[in-house]
Amino acid sequence: MFVDHRQDHLKVVRELLSTLVYPVQLAVNLPIKLVRDLSESLISRRTLMAENARLKEQADLLNTRLQRFDVIEAENRRLRALLGSTNRVSDRFLAAELLAVELEPFRQLIEINKGKRDGVFEGQPVVDSGGIIGQVVHMGQFSSKVLLITDPSHAVPVQIDRNGLRAIAIGTGRNDALLLEHLPSNADVKQGDLVVSSGLGHKFPRGYPVGTISEISFEPGDSFAKVTLTPSARLAQNREVLLLWPSGGEDAMEADRQEVSEE
Amino acid sequence: MPQTGRMWIIALSLVIALMLTALPLPEWAVNWRPAWVAMVLIYWCMALPERVGIGVSWMLGVLLDVQQGTVLGQHALGLALVAYITIKSHQRLRVFPLFQQALVVCGYILLFQFIVLWIKGMLGIPPRHWSYWMPAFSSMLLWPWIFIVLRDVRRKFKIQ
Numbered sequence: 001m002f003v004d005h006r007q008d009h010l011k012v013v014r015e016l017l018s019t020l021v022y023p024v025q026l027a028v029n030l031p032i033k034l035v036r037d038l039s040e041s042l043i044s045r046r047t048l049m050a051e052n053a054r055l056k057e058q059a060d061l062l063n064t065r066l067q068r069f070d071v072i073e074a075e076n077r078r079l080r081a082l083l084g085s086t087n088r089v090s091d092r093f094l095a096a097e098l099l100a101v102e103l104e105p106f107r108q109l110i111e112i113n114k115g116k117r118d119g120v121f122e123g124q125p126v127v128d129s130g131g132i133i134g135q136v137v138h139m140g141q142f143s144s145k146v147l148l149i150t151d152p153s154h155a156v157p158v159q160i161d162r163n164g165l166r167a168i169a170i171g172t173g174r175n176d177a178l179l180l181e182h183l184p185s186n187a188d189v190k191q192g193d194l195v196v197s198s199g200l201g202h203k204f205p206r207g208y209p210v211g212t213i214s215e216i217s218f219e220p221g222d223s224f225a226k227v228t229l230t231p232s233a234r235l236a237q238n239r240e241v242l243l244l245w246p247s248g249g250e251d252a253m254e255a256d257r258q259e260v261s262e263e
Numbered sequence: 264m265p266q267t268g269r270m271w272i273i274a275l276s277l278v279i280a281l282m283l284t285a286l287p288l289p290e291w292a293v294n295w296r297p298a299w300v301a302m303v304l305i306y307w308c309m310a311l312p313e314r315v316g317i318g319v320s321w322m323l324g325v326l327l328d329v330q331q332g333t334v335l336g337q338h339a340l341g342l343a344l345v346a347y348i349t350i351k352s353h354q355r356l357r358v359f360p361l362f363q364q365a366l367v368v369c370g371y372i373l374l375f376q377f378i379v380l381w382i383k384g385m386l387g388i389p390p391r392h393w394s395y396w397m398p399a400f401s402s403m404l405l406w407p408w409i410f411i412v413l414r415d416v417r418r419k420f421k422i423q
Contacts, residue, residue: 010335013335014329014335017325017326017329018329018330020326020329021281021326021329021330024278024281024282024285024330025285025330027282028282028285028286028287032287100287101285101286101287102284102285102286102287102288102293102296103285103330103331103332104331104332104333105293105294105296105390106388106390106392106395107332107388109332111332137332138329138332145332152388153387153388
């Protein structure tokens with residue numbers, strides 16, 4: 001146990017065994033997936049049409065926004081070139097599906113259906129359309145386990161999008177709240193501020209949303225304010241997540257880090 | 264059926280227990296999930312101590328650890344200890360009436376959970392809620408049912 005906790009000699013054993021256990025997890029997942037698929041295929045035509053229309057509208061809207069975004073990205077790249085700083089290329093994604101299995105209670109772990117075979121690596125960031133979900137902690141050949149950002153043993157380096165103020169967001173064990181630790185009582189935070197990952201710590205790439213500030217309270221006796229975040233990723237309702245390969249690996253992260261510390 | 268063929272039935276029952284452990288439950292029932300693996304293991308240790316012993320329990324515990332994503336050895340240590348005391352007391356357990364057996368099983372599972380709690384405490388991630396102990400009591404309520412089902416399985420396939 002000590003060896004497993006402190007060192008990683010047993011990683012191979014765990015990988016092998018978790019490949020062995022994978023059929024069990026699949027067997028548990030199967031009936032649930034079947035029911036889901038069935039209810040999806042039995043959906044009425046009218047609902048489908050309505051959804052299709054809504055999605056088309058949304059795609060139009062997003063496309064329009066994207067046009068502006070393209071111009072801004074080009075401009076950003078030009079300005080970066082002028083400043084002589086590294087370019088940030090877009091990251092690579094892979095969609096993964098959640099397995100409907102329960103893992104250890106009292107911890108925030110999920111299992112996904114992509115593993116070492118798909119190039120997943122330990123510590124890999126996992127996101128959804130809303131923001132950061134967590135990072136990969138164990139993996140087998142076909143599946144891997146993801147520790148959510150709301151687990152009490154998990155922390156994400158973040159910054160407030162509005163003013164670049166840096167902090168660390170720590171999980172609480174509940175899936176609807178994170179805590180910002182060690183912010184002085186006079187720090188410039190407001191309710192509703194967007195908090196994004198800062199890229200410090202070399203785990204999570206910079207600029208992915210983590211949450212919005214939902215509550216700030218200050219006890220006169222404490223030296224720090226108590227700031228609570230609501231995660232922007234839909235941690236409890238997700239069925240699909242995205243695995244993320246940060247672009248350029250270490251170099252880009254290093255560049256990010258320097259920039260952050262300059263700010 | 265040859266004896267080795269019958270061993271598969273035991274293995275199958277343990278795999279089913281593993282599956283039940285991973286089965287998603289509604290929010291209110293999560294904390295009441297019985298300790299399936301420990302219960303099935305206690306049954307086999309009691310009925311066939313010469314077939315299912317501490318070695319099997321240890322391996323099963325490691326599989327449970329991998330499945331649940333916990334530290335390797337956490338459940339293994341607990342299950343091995345439970346198997347040990349069950350084998351030590353199997354002759355007494357066999358003649359107990361069902362409800363008394365259920366009480367003893369509740370005690371064993373509490374011990375199992377205590378070991379797991381102890382290890383979690385050392386790792387710095389202790390569960391801070393009384394509902395952590397609920398599985399022992401739900402297991403106690405389910406024990407008579409598990410006992411009868413597994414006994415019938417054992418008789419049907421003449422595993423000994």
